[in-house]
Amino acid sequence: MKTMSRRSVPLVALALLALAFVAAVALSSVALRGARLDLTSQGLYTLSDGTLRILEKVEDPVTLKLYYSEHATRDLQQFRVFATRVRELLEEMAARSGGKVTLEVIDPEPFSEAEDQAAAYGLQAIPLNTTGDKLYFGLVGANSTDGESLMPFIQPDKEAFLEYDVAKLISTLGAAERPVVALLSGLPMGPSMDPSGRQNPGWVVDRQLSELFELRRLQGMPTSIADDVDLLMLVHPRDVPEATLLAIDQFVLRGGRLLVFVDPDAEADQRGINPLDPLSASEPQASDLGLLFQRWGISYDPTRVVLDDRHALQVQPDPNGPPVRHLAVIGLEKDALNQDDVVSAELGKLHFSTVGALGLSRESTLRMEPLAQSSRSAAMADVVAVRAAVSDPDQLREAFKPGNEPLVMAARFTGELATAFPDGKGEGHLARSQGPVNLIVVADTDVLTDRLWVQVQDFIGEPVYNAFANNGDFVFNAVDNLVGNADLIAVRTRAPSARPFKRVEEIRRGAEERYRSTEQRLQQQLEALEQQLTALQQPGAEGQAQAISPEQQAEILRFQDERLRMRKELRDVQHRLNADIDALGDRLKLVNILGMPTLVVLVALLVAWRRWSRRRAAEA
Structure with missing residues (x-):
């Protein structure tokens, strides 16, 4: 019996260990529900603080429906990896929402009801082959009040902004009213009547903003900004009185967002031009926020214009002459735009004309993040000289000397800020910002004009826009980002999950x-x-083979x-x-294949040695 008992001990121990393992798994599934550990170096599975706050503030439950053609991507392994990444991010958001956000993953198989639903929502179907296979990979968000928002197709090349886009979708589902954008413009952007009495619909940028936001046009120079304004947009501010500057200062300090377009020479400003005086057209029309910029520490010289030899665009000053490259008319592409900021990322082209340069003074408490900047083949020129070279742009090359440093044309400014009016004594006057401020400054107003980015055509009474640059997208991105709540702005740009070797x-x-x-x-x-x-085997003159000597x-x-x-x-x-790369691959395979077994053997040997040592010590 004693022998049988000893033999049964290992079996009983194994059974107890199995029961303990099952109990531990069941207990951990309850006790550790929702617990997660992100071991990726870039925190790919850790949500931003801004996203977590957005999820906490969800009042109306949101349902996310991810339409993903899983069967259609059976041969697209790289896309399947990206789809898994998207799904895991959505699952993490749902898990951290406390039940306020639910996720449904739907496979819209061909000729199914799910495919009809995806098409009805307006999701984009990508043809994969000639047999008719289609790829759906879109997201639909809905709340209990019939509000809907969607992402027609989740693109892998925009993975860096995936969390921002989804957080924005969830955030906008709960918005009952359109954000308020207060516009103070010194240029004729909006609808008007031309001298012949015909209706002028205004610039395309203005029309798009009025369709997407509550655009409140400020008349005159206001001395206060209403509390319900989400964004104050200043375009070509000229001769702004101190009372208005004080109102702008206090609006920013109490958390208001600010978007400013200034210009060394606003070519759309016709106020100072006298038709009877041709010389009046040569006078630059500059704008500035002078005192505010100076005391906030934002450097900007309204008398200087950026010239860029690398990004200069062609213009045709003489209708009968050939086009020439104009150093002050600049076209930036992706390499000159900040790809880590949602405002400028993914833009293909951005056109400027007589644009100024921005910077920070040493005393400024703000941080500047460039959104658009010139090449190193750039320099500053006097605005009067640039205006004088309108008919002959080649004049600008005579004194052009590149400074070998990029010049910032548009930038985001963030950080704590002190008032520009420390002696202000009005009721509720703030001496410092109530939190980090967030404002965007663009040193050009011509970027807003139609001529630099879009052609408008009339089709059966409806305007058709043919954009040849992304100026409109840039303005919309800036407004859309700034009117968002602080939590949405705080959502970070993510590094792509596909990491390079x-x-x-x-x-x-x-x-x-x-x-x-x-x-x-x-x-x-x-x-x-x-x-x-x-040469040795050349045929003869008549195409016949030549006799070849033994030496030849x-x-x-x-x-x-x-x-x-x-x-x-x-x-x-x-x-x-590729030998070194193959050798590295062989070493990694060796580590992966033998590493874990070797570690297990070493641990087993260590445990056996410790038992043996204890037994020896007990016997001694």
């Missing part, structure tokens, strides 16, 4: 540097050898052997380009 790239670059010169030398020798061999035949054979040798050596060089 930096070590592999370093190895590849090093290998290319080591072997590229050898490869080029061998390639040149091989080409020279091919030419010599072709031996030379041809030697050239052929040399060509084979060089080609083999060239293949070896090309193979060595």
Whole structure:
């Protein structure tokens, strides 16, 4: 019995361990429900503080429906990885919402009711092949009051802004009213009557803003900004009285958002032009927030214009002459736009004309984040000289000397701020901001005009917009971002989950540097050898084969052997380009295959050694 009892001990122990494991799993599923540990270096599965606050403030429950054609992507492994990333982010948001956000994942299979629903919502279907397979990957959000918002197709190249877009979708579902944008403009942006009595619908930018927001046009120079204003938009502010500057200052300090467009020369400003005086058209029309910029620490010179040789656009000052590149008319592309800010990211082109430069003084408490900046082949020029070169832009090249530093044309300014009017004594006057301020300044107003970004055509009484630049998107992004609550603005831009193999790239670059010169030398020798061999085998004058001497035949054979040798050596060089990468892959495979078993064996040996040591100590 004693022997049988000893034999049964391991079996009983294993059964108890199995029961304990099952109990631990069941207990952890209850006790640790909702607990998560993000071990990724970039915090891919950790929500931003702004997102968490948005989820906490959800009052009307939100349902998210993710339409994903999983079966259609069976051969698109990279896209499946991205889809898993999106799904995990949505699941994390739902889990952290306290039941206020629910997620449904729907596969809209062909000819199914789910596919009809996806099409009815307006989700975008991407054809995958000629057999008719379609890919749906869109998100629909809905609340209990029939409010809906959607993302027609979640694009992998916009993964960095995925959390922001989803948080914005959830945030806007609870908005009962359109945000209020107060516009104070010194330019004729809005609808008006032209001298002939016809209705002028205004600039396209103005029309789009009025459709998406409650656009409140301020008349004159206000001495206060209403508390229900979400964003104050200033366009070409000229001769602003101190009382209005004080109102702007206090609006910003109490948490209001500010979007400013100033300009060294607003070409759309016709107020100072006298039709009877041709010289009046040569006077620059500058705007500035002078005292506010100075005391806030934002540097801007309304008498200087940015010239950029690399990004200069072509203009045609003479209708009968050829187009010329104008250093003061600048077209920026993606490499000159901040791809980490939702306002400027993903924009393809942004056009400016006679734009100024922005900066920060040493005493400023703000932080400047450039949104658009020139190339290093840029310099500043006097605005009078630029206006004088309208008919002959080549004049600007005579004194042009690049400063080898990029110049900031548009920027976001954030941080704590002190009032520009410390002696103010009115009721409720704030000496400091109640929190971090957030404002965007653009040193150009021409960026808003239709001529720089869009052509408008009439089609059966309806306007059709043909945009050739992204100026309108830039303005809308700025307004949309600033009118959002502080929580939405705080949502961070995420790094893409697909991380590059930096070590592999370093190895590849090093290998290319080591072997590229050898490869080029061998390639040149091989080409020279091919030419010599072709020359020896040239036919006669009448196309007949020439008699070849034994010496020439031996030379041809030697050239052929040399060509084979060089080609083999060239293949070896090309193979060595990837040898180090293959070696690294073999080492990683070895670690993955043998690493864990080796660790288990070492732990087992350590446990056995400790038991043996304890037994020896007990026997002694």
